[in-house]
Amino acid sequence: MASSSWQLDSLIRWVTTNYAEPLDAVQRTVRIAYVVFAFCAALFLGALKALVVGPIAALLLILGNVGVILGLFPAHVAWTVYSLLKTNCMNAALKFAFLFALPVLFGLWLALSIFGSGLVGVGYGFFTPWVSTFEAFRQNSETKKFLHCIVDGTWGTIKGSCTVVRDFADFCYHSYPLYLKELRESTHDHQPHSIRLMEVPSCIVVGLMGLIVDIPLYTVIAVIKSPYMLFKGWQRLLQDLISREGPFLETACVPIAGLAILLWPLVVVGSILLAIISGIFIGLYGSVIVYQERSFRRGVAFVIAMVAEFDEYTNDWLYLREGSILPRPRYRKRKVSHSTEFSVGSSTARGVKIGSGSSNAPAMLVPNLAPSRSVREAIQEVKMVQIWEDLMKCCEMRGKELVDANIITSVDLNEWLRTKGSNQETIGLGLPSYAFLHSLLYSIKAGSGGFLLSCGIEVTQLNRPQDRLLDWFFHPVMVLKEHIRVIKMGEDEVRFLEKLVLFIGNIPSIDTWDNGSVAPQDALRAAQIQAISRRLVGMTRGISKFPTYRRRYRQVVKQLITYSLDQQGSCRSRSTISVSSVEIMPAEV
Numbered sequence: 243m244a245s246s247s248w249q250l251d252s253l254i255r256w257v258t259t260n261y262a263e264p265l266d267a268v269q270r271t272v273r274i275a276y277v278v279f280a281f282c283a284a285l286f287l288g289a290l291k292a293l294v295v296g297p298i299a300a301l302l303l304i305l306g307n308v309g310v311i312l313g314l315f316p317a318h319v320a321w322t323v324y325s326l327l328k329t330n331c332m333n334a335a336l337k338f339a340f341l342f343a344l345p346v347l348f349g350l351w352l353a354l355s356i357f358g359s360g361l362v363g364v365g366y367g368f369f370t371p372w373v374s375t376f377e378a379f380r381q382n383s384e385t386k387k388f389l390h391c392i393v394d395g396t397w398g399t400i401k402g403s404c405t406v407v408r409d410f411a412d413f414c415y416h417s418y419p420l421y422l423k424e425l426r427e428s429t430h431d432h433q434p435h436s437i438r439l440m441e442v443p444s445c446i447v448v449g450l451m452g453l454i455v456d457i458p459l460y461t462v463i464a465v466i467k468s469p470y471m472l473f474k475g476w477q478r479l480l481q482d483l484i485s486r487e488g489p490f491l492e493t494a495c496v497p498i499a500g501l502a503i504l505l506w507p508l509v510v511v512g513s514i515l516l517a518i519i520s521g522i523f524i525g526l527y528g529s530v531i532v533y534q535e536r537s538f539r540r541g542v543a544f545v546i547a548m549v550a551e552f553d554e555y556t557n558d559w560l561y562l563r564e565g566s567i568l569p570r571p572r573y574r575k576r577k578v579s580h581s582t583e584f585s586v587g588s589s590t591a592r593g594v595k596i597g598s599g600s601s602n603a604p605a606m607l608v609p610n611l612a613p614s615r616s617v618r619e620a621i622q623e624v625k626m627v628q629i630w631e632d633l634m635k636c637c638e639m640r641g642k643e644l645v646d647a648n649i650i651t652s653v654d655l656n657e658w659l660r661t662k663g664s665n666q667e668t669i670g671l672g673l674p675s676y677a678f679l680h681s682l683l684y685s686i687k688a689g690s691g692g693f694l695l696s697c698g699i700e701v702t703q704l705n706r707p708q709d710r711l712l713d714w715f716f717h718p719v720m721v722l723k724e725h726i727r728v729i730k731m732g733e734d735e736v737r738f739l740e741k742l743v744l745f746i747g748n749i750p751s752i753d754t755w756d757n758g759s760v761a762p763q764d765a766l767r768a769a770q771i772q773a774i775s776r777r778l779v780g781m782t783r784g785i786s787k788f789p790t791y792r793r794r795y796r797q798v799v800k801q802l803i804t805y806s807l808d809q810q811g812s813c814r815s816r817s818t819i820s821v822s823s824v825e826i827m828p829a830e831v
Contacts, residue, residue, distance in 0.1 A: 650673070735771060
């Protein structure tokens, strides 16, 4: 028995030694064959779906957006001219300069918006079905992969085109007038901006010079460096493929990364178009430099210096040699606050020295060729859609509480929907501000160092979405959260803050809600709480201008109307039952 056992062990060791590597090689070959077959099949099926669905989705998006642009164009012109004439933040000379530049700005708006709508329509309509086919490989079971390969990106792409048109219409019809309203009304407490009439011609000349100089030179620089960007991007993607990093880390994502290799030339073409568009706005920004520096010479210096800035900026992104051989005259004689200009913070964040004046230069649009993150890192990052969904969920939950307390009724909600939110600030701003306040209080009570969502996910500086819109709000939200935590409000003060936030400081409406709050007797304490309420409402007002916000919030209001009617129906049925029982009792007696 011992001898036979030894012989069996020897046989197992011999088989393991001689056939382990061939078996691994066979498995690798099968896996590679599967990936190649899956990629080719998804490429063909995605192209077929793109040819069928793409024209419909693209046509809906293009016609819808162009219809909104042309239909609202007279109203946009009238609103803008009225706001410029009505505002008190500019003197007469500056208003004249803006009115003179309005035809150019509106011409750019028409050209770029229509061109952008066509580009987005074609890109979204034809490439979304394609990408959705490859995304189906992330499903676990083979049956789900096959089903999602066929279904994904068909009807959803058409619905997505309609959603894009609706969000764009919301921005043009609701958000833009709100910006103009703030321009007319938020300037009484600030020193008005002024310009001398003799400086207006200088601004016009420098703006035209910027368009003539920057657009062609930006185009030449982008076209010259585009071949290097093409091969550099392919090199980065192939390195990730060989080393199994970035999008190639997971086997299920390899087909998607293969599609990225094929479509990289389109990214290069898109970067050239973005460089041209950047040249338009940066050239026009020379007029702002003339106004800020009160110098025609420094405006011309800005136009020349920004060509060198763009050359050096693209060198940094493409990992070419530092600096630029182009001249870079100094165009600043004093430091300008970051709130008045854009920043090129991407390069400085990597520790690359851009040069004098670059921190105040307008942002330029160039794709990043830095090593891509792994799929696991991307999955761990909180998505913007999660934050949106959590915000709407909190609005719905807090709204139901207020409906149960009879603070908000179905009449108020219907009134907000009918009047497009113009006269009902309690529903349009108070309710989301109230929900936002409770989210901050929830984060503070949980001891979170960031922003804690209702689902338990903590949004911090490390895992927050890398979204430009969120950059404008995340830090102020953290500052406000720390301010609320530091002052340590009592329960009655929190109730008072709830009333201030919900009713937007409307004293008659505040008195109608008895929630057990007590106004602070200390004037400093009351001022602190009122300042917090104003900042909360201001942040919510800024968020409400985002295109997707209005569509999502209207769905929340409709759900609250349904909930309110259900509650009224249940109360009415209970009262009917109680009355009938009272009428039956004497007859039985």
